Amino acid sequence: MKPAQFDYVAAQSPDDVVAALADGTTHVLAGGQSLVLEMNFRSVRPRRLVDINGVAGFGDIALDPAVLRVGPLVRHRAFESDAVPGPLGVLLRRVAHHIAHPPIRARGTMAGSLAYAHPAAEWPALAAALDAEIELRGPGGSRVVRAGEFFTGPFRTARRPDELLAEVRLPLLPAGTAVGFVEHRRTRASFAQLAALAAVTVADGRVVAASVGLVNAADRPVRATAAEAALIGRALDDDAIAEAARAAARDDADPGPQPYADIAYQRHAVAVLTRRALTQARDGA
Numbered sequence: 001m002k003p004a005q006f007d008y009v010a011a012q013s014p015d016d017v018v019a020a021l022a023d024g025t026t027h028v029l030a031g032g033q034s035l036v037l038e039m040n041f042r043s044v045r046p047r048r049l050v051d052i053n054g055v056a057g058f059g060d061i062a063l064d065p066a067v068l069r070v071g072p073l074v075r076h077r078a079f080e081s082d083a084v085p086g087p088l089g090v091l092l093r094r095v096a097h098h099i100a101h102p103p104i105r106a107r108g109t110m111a112g113s114l115a116y117a118h119p120a121a122e123w124p125a126l127a128a129a130l131d132a133e134i135e136l137r138g139p140g141g142s143r144v145v146r147a148g149e150f151f152t153g154p155f156r157t158a159r160r161p162d163e164l165l166a167e168v169r170l171p172l173l174p175a176g177t178a179v180g181f182v183e184h185r186r187t188r189a190s191f192a193q194l195a196a197l198a199a200v201t202v203a204d205g206r207v208v209a210a211s212v213g214l215v216n217a218a219d220r221p222v223r224a225t226a227a228e229a230a231l232i233g234r235a236l237d238d239d240a241i242a243e244a245a246r247a248a249a250r251d252d253a254d255p256g257p258q259p260y261a262d263i264a265y266q267r268h269a270v271a272v273l274t275r276r277a278l279t280q281a282r283d284g285a
């Protein structure tokens with residue numbers, strides 16, 4: 001099917017985008033890998049699109065001393081290279097590699113994925129686990145929302161219709177942080193049935209910081225705070241990992257009905273994948 005008729009604006013500057021969105025019914029066209037599909041199915045019928053692909057600087061990644069700044073047009077593919085140093089770069093590479101397949105990764109964007117908020121998408125869970133800051137720019141100026149408050153349900157966020165998701169800010173992970181990412185999916189290009197990611201910092205043999213995220217374990221991305229709490233202050237040994245995995249399954253996951261698995265099986269799978277992600281981090285596999 002072809003999309004319903006729509007108007008099209010090619011923005012040249014951030015101000016063009018904000019002006020176009022001011023009517024509250026215009027949709028941003030970023031990579032188009034979700035939006036165009038929905039328009040073809042006519043599950044979304046925007047009156048007008050504002051195309052941000054021509055805005056200079058929107059595709060930039062900037063490295064501040066403690067923060068990685070990601071512009072609204074940075075493609076998934078950008079994170080597959082070694083553009084981002086350190087443990088955050090390693091985690092981004094592992095995650096990016098699991099998003100769809102190369103042609104989609106060449107077009108789709110991190111910001112578009114956060115704005116779309118698919119419960120089985122990888123970037124939202126990474127943003128939640130790392131407590132990313134999300135900058136939204138609208139007619140009244142900019143505001144910053146933490147990832148934990150940004151995702152409000154399946155395909156729902158705190159972004160207002162007249163706001164551009166202008167920047168994603170990810171905290172850099174301290175040197176020595178170990179990372180892991182494990183995903184279960186039906187085919188190499190499918191959305192995740194479930195995934196878990198972990199970033200763990202150990203000092204003097206004890207865990208001093210932990211970020212654990214779950215993909216498709218609830219109606220929105222999950223920061224697994226119970227799993228994190230089970231790790232803090234302990235050696236990253238098999239016992240601590242097993243306890244964190246149980247906490248993730250029991251307290252952090254909130255799975256809903258799925259065609260392929262009942263709730264008990266999904267919780268079991270959360271425990272298994274969390275354990276594997278943490279073990280991968282510890283062993284550097």
Ligand SMILES: Cc1cc2nc3c(=O)[nH]c(=O)nc-3n(C[C@H](O)[C@H](O)[C@H](O)COP(=O)(O)OP(=O)(O)OC[C@H]3O[C@@H](n4cnc5c(N)ncnc54)[C@H](O)[C@@H]3O)c2cc1C
Pocket residue numbers: 027028029030031032033034035036037072098099100101104107108109110111112113115116118120121122123163164165166189190191192
């Ligand atoms: C076959 C297939 C498999 C896929 N598999 C995966 C997968 O495994 N994992 C995964 O995470 N994703 C997957 N995707 C989705 C893909 O990653 C998309 O690229 C992503 O969800 C949206 O990014 P986009 O840049 O293409 O956004 P678009 O499709 O352009 O936009 C998506 C939505 O977000 C809005 N939007 C986009 N950018 C902004 C912005 N800066 N500010 C405000 N609103 C904005 C748009 O208006 C629209 O509502 C898959 C897609 C396909 C077609």
